[in-house]
Amino acid sequence: MIFDELRPKIQKLIQExxxxxxxxxHxxxxxxxxxxxxxxxxGFYFKNGDKKELKLKTYVGAPTDHEIIPFGKGICGQVAESNQNFVVPDVQAQDNYIACSISVKSEIVIPLFKNGENIGQIDIDSxxxxxxxxxxxxxxxFVNKEAAKML
Structure with a gap:
């Protein structure tokens, strides 16, 4: 499985x-x-200082206007408040979705914790x-747990 092959590559990147x-x-x-x-x-979003918002740190893919996302808005903003994984099989069926591109059909957002605090997240569109x-x-x-080691 591809994920098993990627795990050591992620760990190697983290250690650089x-x-x-x-x-x-990136x-x-x-x-x-x-x-x-x-x-x-x-992409990776992180809490923007003491503000109740997320700030995009780095990403790859189509350009986005959503560099700042208020807590509670869209999938990312909801994860910032819930501290829970959020998988959206069909973004069109989601009420509180912020559209980044008309080609996006689904999204997954996983919170990133450091010392028990939700400090950011990885966001993936498909x-x-x-x-x-x-x-x-x-x-x-796993990716977020590894990423937290360098933060």
Whole structure:
């Protein structure tokens, strides 16, 4: 399975301490988008200081206007408040969805914790309906756990 092959590559990227944190996060985004067929947009959002909003740190995929997302708005904003994974099989069926692109059909957002605090998240859009499985959730939880080690 592709996720088993990607785990050591993620760990290796995390350990590259001569590369900035932002660049390592970006390399993770690139790796995931290139290697996982149903990952069409991959980005990391983080809490923006003391504000009740998320700020986009890095991403790969189509350009987005959503660099700042208030807590509670869209899928990312809801995850910032709920501290729970959020898988959206069909974005058109979701009331509180912020459209990034007309080609996006589904989304998965996994919170990133550091010392028990939700400090950010990985956000992935897919141009396919309902491609995300429990394996995606477990893998992305692993990615965030590894990413937290360098934050």
């Amino acid at each position: 301490q001569h590369i900035s944190v932002t660049d390592r996060l 390399q993770i985004c690139v790796l995931l988008k290139e290697e996982v067929a149903h990952y069409d947009w991959v 141009n396919q309906k309902d491609p995300f499985t429990e394996a995606d959730e477990r893998f992305l939880e």
